[in-house]
Amino acid sequence: MANFLIERTVPLPLDEAWRRITRWQRHGDAVPLTVVRVEPAGPTREGTFVVARSGVGVLAFDDPMEVTVWQPPRDGATGLCRLEKRGRVVLGWAELEVRPGPGGRARVVWREEIRVRFVPSAFDAVVRRSSRYVFGRALNRLLRQA
Template sequence: MVDFLLERTVPLPLDEAWRRLTEWPRHGEAVPLTRVTVVTPPPTGQGTVFVARSGLGPLAFDDRMEVTVWQPPADDAPGLCRLEKRGRVVLGWAEIEVRPGPGGRARVLWREELRVRLLPGLFDGILRQASRYVFGRALNRLLRRP
């Protein structure tokens, strides 16, 4: 099991940063070899389920997630979304928090606890580095593109 924290401060209003980070299909555009499908009807909220399918052909796997906390930002109050990962391969949780930052900017915190079934703890260091790299790039892309 690995945990990590990513932080970004961006020149966006809170609601726009939140929108960019919680449009789940966009995550598939930001993560290589991944497609995200929302399997519950809109709008997104607590109970929304989506699946990130990553990989190629027979080496692909599904990362099923459910939104368990949904508190969009309001005025200057922070927003928080918690996802529970319930796939056959990937387990754990992720939290996306959007809060006021310096100079009217948005401060984004992405916390994640990640477990890959059958992967021995010996590989935690490599998994942490790879996850920080992949999710960090995805976070940057999501925040940059409207």
């Protein structure tokens, strides 16, 4: 399994940073060749499934993720969302955290453990680097756009 960590400090209130990183369909706009849907539709809560469909044609696959922790930031406290990957191709988990940062800014932390089925563990370093790159760019884009 490949583990990675991405951190950003942004000049946003905690609740706005949280809103930007948990509008799930926007993740599809930020990750190449990906469309995201939420099941069931409506507000996110524990038990919500976020399904990212990535690829093209017959090479596309679903990456279903179940929200197992949903704690939006309240009264200046840290917010945390944990997604457990439940798919056939991509396994692991992701955590999105928003906490108070220096100077009234928001500190956003994206932690992920990812394993791609049929990809040998000898390629974990490649998966780690490519995931950090793709999701780092996605996080930057999500945080920039209101």
